[in-house]
Amino acid sequence: MKVWLFHLAVLVALxxxxxxxxxxxxxxxxxxxMLAVFATGYNLAFGYTGMLxxxxxxxxxxxxxxxxxxxxxxxxxxxxxxxxxLLAGGAVAAAVGLLALRTAGVSFMIVTxxxxxxxxxxxxxxxxxxxxxxxxxxxGAGRMLAGLDMxxxxxxxxxxxxxxxxxxxxxxxxVQSRFGRVMLAMRENEERSRMLGYDPFRVKLAVLAIxxxxxxxxxxxxxxxxxxxxxxxxxxQYSILPMLYSLMGGAGTVLGxxxxxxxxxxxxxxxxxxxxxxxxxVGIALVVLVLFAPRGILGWVRERVLPWLP
Amino acid sequence: xxxxxxxxxxxxxxxxxxxxxxxxxxGAGLIRPVxxxxxxxxxxxxxxxxxxxxxxxxxxxxxxxxAVKLINEGGGIAGRPVELVYEDDGTDPKxxxxxxxxxxxxxxxxxxxGTLFSHVVMGxxxxxxxxxxxxxxxxxxxxxxxxxxxxxxxxxGITDVRSQISSMAPWVAGNIGKKVTMVxxxxxxxxxxxxxxxxxxxxxxxxVLAQIAIPPTETSFTRYFPQIPPETEVxxxxxxxxxxxxFVKELGxxxxxxxxxxxxxxxxxxxxxxxxxxxxxxxEGSHFWEAHPRVKPADAGxxxxxxxxxxxxDDNGASTGDAADVATYSHMFSTWETLFFIxxxxxxxxxxxxxxxxxxxxxxxxxxxxxxxIERPQGAKTFNGKTHQAFGVQNISKIEGGKLVKVxxxxxxxGLYPDAVDYTTMAF
Numbered sequence: 001m002k003v004w005l006f007h008l009a010v011l012v013a014l015x016x017x018x019x020x021x022x023x024x025x026x027x028x029x030x031x032x033x034m035l036a037v038f039a040t041g042y043n044l045a046f047g048y049t050g051m052l053x054x055x056x057x058x059x060x061x062x063x064x065x066x067x068x069x070x071x072x073x074x075x076x077x078x079x080x081x082x083x084x085x086l087l088a089g090g091a092v093a094a095a096v097g098l099l100a101l102r103t104a105g106v107s108f109m110i111v112t113x114x115x116x117x118x119x120x121x122x123x124x125x126x127x128x129x130x131x132x133x134x135x136x137x138x139x140g141a142g143r144m145l146a147g148l149d150m151x152x153x154x155x156x157x158x159x160x161x162x163x164x165x166x167x168x169x170x171x172x173x174x175v176q177s178r179f180g181r182v183m184l185a186m187r188e189n190e191e192r193s194r195m196l197g198y199d200p201f202r203v204k205l206a207v208l209a210i211x212x213x214x215x216x217x218x219x220x221x222x223x224x225x226x227x228x229x230x231x232x233x234x235x236x237q238y239s240i241l242p243m244l245y246s247l248m249g250g251a252g253t254v255l256g257x258x259x260x261x262x263x264x265x266x267x268x269x270x271x272x273x274x275x276x277x278x279x280x281x282v283g284i285a286l287v288v289l290v291l292f293a294p295r296g297i298l299g300w301v302r303e304r305v306l307p308w309l310p
Numbered sequence: 311x312x313x314x315x316x317x318x319x320x321x322x323x324x325x326x327x328x329x330x331x332x333x334x335x336x337g338a339g340l341i342r343p344v345x346x347x348x349x350x351x352x353x354x355x356x357x358x359x360x361x362x363x364x365x366x367x368x369x370x371x372x373x374x375x376x377a378v379k380l381i382n383e384g385g386g387i388a389g390r391p392v393e394l395v396y397e398d399d400g401t402d403p404k405x406x407x408x409x410x411x412x413x414x415x416x417x418x419x420x421x422x423x424g425t426l427f428s429h430v431v432m433g434x435x436x437x438x439x440x441x442x443x444x445x446x447x448x449x450x451x452x453x454x455x456x457x458x459x460x461x462x463x464x465x466x467g468i469t470d471v472r473s474q475i476s477s478m479a480p481w482v483a484g485n486i487g488k489k490v491t492m493v494x495x496x497x498x499x500x501x502x503x504x505x506x507x508x509x510x511x512x513x514x515x516x517x518v519l520a521q522i523a524i525p526p527t528e529t530s531f532t533r534y535f536p537q538i539p540p541e542t543e544v545x546x547x548x549x550x551x552x553x554x555x556x557f558v559k560e561l562g563x564x565x566x567x568x569x570x571x572x573x574x575x576x577x578x579x580x581x582x583x584x585x586x587x588x589x590x591x592x593x594e595g596s597h598f599w600e601a602h603p604r605v606k607p608a609d610a611g612x613x614x615x616x617x618x619x620x621x622x623x624d625d626n627g628a629s630t631g632d633a634a635d636v637a638t639y640s641h642m643f644s645t646w647e648t649l650f651f652i653x654x655x656x657x658x659x660x661x662x663x664x665x666x667x668x669x670x671x672x673x674x675x676x677x678x679x680x681x682x683x684i685e686r687p688q689g690a691k692t693f694n695g696k697t698h699q700a701f702g703v704q705n706i707s708k709i710e711g712g713k714l715v716k717v718x719x720x721x722x723x724x725g726l727y728p729d730a731v732d733y734t735t736m737a738f
Contacts, residue, residue, distance in 0.1 A: 024415035031408065121525065124497055133526075134451070134498030135403060135432045137458055140439075151440045227436030230403050230429055231497075268405075269412070272398050276359045 003310055007172055010255060011165050018157050027153055028269070030160040032262045034221050035245065037167045039257030041214020042242035047251035048175055049207045050187030052105075054239045055096055055112030058119035059212040061234035063089035063219030065123065065130060068229035071142040073129070078145040082220045089216015090209050092119075097208035101201055104190075113236065120234040135230025143224055156225050163221050164258070167214055172254050174210070175310050183207055187252075215242075248289060250296030254310050259297050350393040351386070353378075353652065354413030354422040355645075356434065361401030363427050365582040369621075369642040370424055370448065371396060376620040377646040380684075387653045388661065395419055403433025410437045410445070420664060423648050424448055426641065428498055435459040442738060443664075444671055446652065448644035450474065450601075452502055455699035457731025461738050464674055464698040467648030468641065469601065469691070471502045473725035477704050478574075478599055479510030481718055486572040486597065487543025488516030493534070493557075494548045496523040503548045503576070524549070531557050535564040538571075547575045554579045555589050562592030572596070577604070577707075577714075581638040584628070586712030593709050600705045600714065601640040602688040607716040617687035621646070626713070643688040647700075650685035651677070651693075668738050675734055692722060696732040701725055 014029075021029060038060055045051040066088025067081035076084075100111040123130045130136070143150035150156050174180050182203055185193040190200050223229040241264075242257070249260025267285055271278035293300040302309040355374055358367035378392050386392055395417045399406040406425065413419045421444040425431050428451035435453075438445030439460035447454065447465050452472040454465040482490070490511055494500030500523060508518045519539045524531060531553070538545065549557045573596035585593065604627030606614060621642070622630045629635035651674070659666060659673035675695035682690040691702040701722050707714040 022415070024411055027411055027415070028408070117527075121527070124526070127496075127498065127501055131432075132498045132501065134428045134453070137432055137436055151436075153440075226407060227440075228403060228407070228433045230433060232403055232429060232433075269408070272360075272400070276364075276398060278398075279360070 033160040033164040035261040036258040038218035039242040039245035041211040043246040045211040055116040057238035058116040059215035060219040062092040063216030067220030068223040085220020086217040090213035093212020094209040123231040250298030253298040256298040354419030355424040358401040359398035363401035373642040374645040377649040406430040406434035407437040455697040466651040468644035475506040477720040477725035483514035489543040491542040603716040604639040613684040
């Protein structure tokens with residue numbers, strides 16, 4: 001109960017922030033929330049189940065194009081577009097998982113990376129439809145989500161908050177459930193879980209598909225909320241970013257990805273105003289984090305202050 | 311409110327310091343131009359300071375700074391001093407949209423300009439439209455005139471790639487050959503060339519024999535060269551990025567000292583690269599499109615010297631401070647010309663602040679004739695208010711002795727094409 005109240009309080013705090021933040025930061029919050037949805041899903045696979053995937057850019061892009069193409073090509077509404085994006089992310093993740101989960105560890109990382117690269121090149125190859133690296137711009141009419149205009153800052157932030165809240169609560173329910181404990185068992189000792197009668201392949205496939213659903217809805221949301229879809233979002237950095245968000249915020253914590261996404265966003269935002277070598281600043285911050293708080297920001301908090309945090 | 315006043319014979323240390331500080335400020339005020347009392351006009355510049363566009367970004371910044379210096383020396387814009395606010399977008403479309411937000415909402419800029427790479431323009435334009443802020447890109451992409459963007463996005467400082475390509479075809483067909491094989495990068499920049507040049511050369515009675523798209527991940531090109539049909543008269547190449555040196559070297563090795571087709575390329579491949587670089591010898595005698603000839607032509611316009619001096623470029627197209635620092639000369643003028651376009655539009659609109667942004671865009675749309683002058687060192691242009699796109703002359707240069715020598719200048723008319731959009735009918 002304490003856990004649920006705590007997370008609800010966080011959501012209330014986010015809602016209050018949404019109301020009081022100045023325009024620039026409020027819009028940043030919408031972006032951070034969508035990235036946090038992506039990273040929350042990534043963290044289910046990585047932080048809770050121990051699957052180090054470098055293929056999540058593919059799932060994110062599947063969601064992004066799964067929503068953007070029907071909306072821009074056939075005039076589909078944004079809400080069905082969002083649903084299609086969600087399903088596209090989950091379906092692609094399940095398909096990749098069926099093949100990639102025959103491997104583990106470093107091999108799994110490489111196989112998922114290869115799938116993602118193939119996905120990126122596919123987006124480029126079908127450039128006359130996808131817009132290739134230049135991408136496609138979604139019209140204002142295609143961005144009316146259930147009567148809410150995504151070209152307006154207020155409704156956009158509301159939708160971003162709604163999507164994040166849904167993602168957070170679902171993740172919390174999942175990791176608190178019996179299945180969540182099986183996920184942890186896979187991370188801690190796969191062979192022992194197998195001996196106890198669990199099928200690691202099925203468990204990991206299910207988690208990867210769920211993680212894909214998160215990536216899909218985040219990609220779809222990003223396209224619909226901000227009006228652009230491009231091959232850049234299918235590039236390898238979009239597999240690495242959710243991992244960094246998770247590591248920074250705390251892998252294996254439900255709120256960690258949000259904290260990581262926010263911290264990373266503002267680290268880049270502030271550092272890029274000071275120096276063109278801002279990525280070095282990001283790198284130094286990560287090294288410092290690994291050295292002094294290897295479990296991430298929230299992992300550190302959990303170890304010292306809030307041991308009950310999921 | 312309670313105020314206290316200290317009295318005494320000797321002034322306190324604090325009051326002396328305050329008095330001295332006030333005196334310094336007043337003194338500084340005396341030597342500043344009269345318009346310093348007017349609030350500065352803040353122009354946000356979306357800069358590719360890092361990422362793949364960094365080589366261009368460096369020169370875009372220098373050119374924009376030089377233009378603003380000249381504008382301010384001439385009394386600013388509508389009597390107000392101009393201040394450029396730079397934000398690095400990392401040449402990334404996601405960050406680009408965030409930077410537009412930051413420039414407008416955080417820094418309070420009146421408008422945003424300066425974006426070069428097409429994908430950053432595409433990623434950022436929706437946000438500019440949402441914020442209802444004029445967004446003036448220096449990208450040469452066809453994205454503006456194609457109608458893909460919005461009422462707030464304009465490209466007044468550089469001709470778009472469709473026009474550039476179309477205006478090359480008559481000269482290519484008439485001078486170096488009609489049977490063309492195209493080699494281009496397998497992404498948007500390459501597709502514009504593929505589509506528009508193929509159509510333009512067909513209109514001249516020529517034909518494209520083969521279209522060879524090279525994936526962006528490729529680092530060696532030798533295996534693609536056997537696809538070039540032997541009857542090819544012209545190889546049209548638009549490779550860009552770090553692979554271009556390897557591309558040219560391997561093409562040279564492929565043909566050896568035997569007969570070879572004519573080569574025609576776009577200078578985008580070699581912007582910021584010295585054409586006399588070892589390994590590029592194979593390009594000797596080949597032709598390139600240039601918007602603004604890097605090496606000062608003998609018949610350069612009367613303002614060319616002043617422009618080069620202002621932006622710090624010598625007659626060979628390199629930095630006056632470092633001969634190895636070659637300019638992105640065929641693109642950077644766009645920031646200069648865009649800033650003077652902004653000056654013209656703001657003064658015509660009577661723009662006083664963000665509430666007048668719509669009026670400002672309407673004033674921009676009403677501009678059509680942009681004559682040659684120090685405001686437009688690349689050449690005269692016409693601006694199409696309906697398509698939000700400027701059209702200017704283009705040049706063809708030949709590499710002779712490792713240097714680009716201008717051999718032909720097109721007319722503006724050769725680059726015109728039917729309007730694909732009328733932004734003036736769109737809502738703000």
